[in-house]
């Protein structure tokens with residue numbers, strides 16, 4: 214196995230921080246126990262493991278606690294408007310197809326105000342790696358429910374329980390035409406890094422849904438306990454999609470479980486390559 218930071222945490226983790234983060238922007242704003250830092254680090258580690266040239270990486274975010282990650286990461290970065298990260302990223306990828314364009318987004322940012330950009334970026338299969346830090350709630354603005362808040366859960370805007378059904382982001386990405394889709398968690402860090410690496414290797418639109426903790430709003434509102442207890446729940450209730458399929462687990466058995474792992478990995482024409490073909494033809 215590669216000699217990753219996770220194999221020698223004490224020494225190499227600090228190297229990763231110095232190399233990939235803007236240390237002058239630290240300390241970060243995230244609450245103690247917030248899962249977003251774990252996902253940010255997994256993204257940086259995946260970029261590092263793939264040996265990408267930092268100058269060829271562009272990280273785009275919208276607005277939210279999750280979107281603050283772009284400010285801490287030492288690559289070409291844009292911190293844009295709420296819900297619009299994929300629109301900015303689309304422009305960047307079209308102008309500079311040689312860049313590895315990565316979007317970091319929250320569940321609200323990506324699937325509520327940014328939902329339309331999401332479905333069309335996936336439909337076009339444009340070469341963007343979209344990483345949704347899903348904490349099931351709007352963190353930055355105080356705990357409103359999002360399109361990924363489970364039914365019956367509590368939020369500041371659903372004090373008696375959320376009656377809206379949540380999107381299944383894996384199914385949404387698949388239906389819209391994304392060519393790579395995986396769900397990872399802050400508990401399964403090694404697997405998360407590997408799947409982010411695979412997403413970065415896909416030529417077209419890749420979605421990573423990163424299950425993250427917001428102990429401050431989602432956790433407190435829903436009496437989920439401490440950040441550690443939330444992660445223990447994830448550990449005890451996650452089932453890999455491959456295992457679920459191999460063992461023929463029924464939908465009834467999987468109800469209430471968190472299905473993780475790689476859901477889709479196919480090859481389809483990538484948008485900027487198709488666009489270039491048109492340019493070559495007409496010029």
Ligand SMILES: Cc1ncc(C[n+]2csc(CCOP(=O)(O)OP(=O)(O)O)c2C)c(N)n1
Pocket residue numbers: 276277278279280294295318319320321322323346348350351352353354359
């Ligand atoms: C156009 C616009 N609408 C609303 C807001 C207010 N706003 C800022 S962050 C946010 C929600 C963030 O939630 P999410 O995207 O889930 O990210 P999290 O903070 O949970 O990481 C909202 C509604 C804004 N900044 N701009």
Ligand code: SF4
Pocket residue numbers: 242243244246247248249278279348352353426427428429430
């Ligand atoms: S409010 Fe929630 S999402 Fe935002 S930093 Fe705090 S724990 Fe993280």
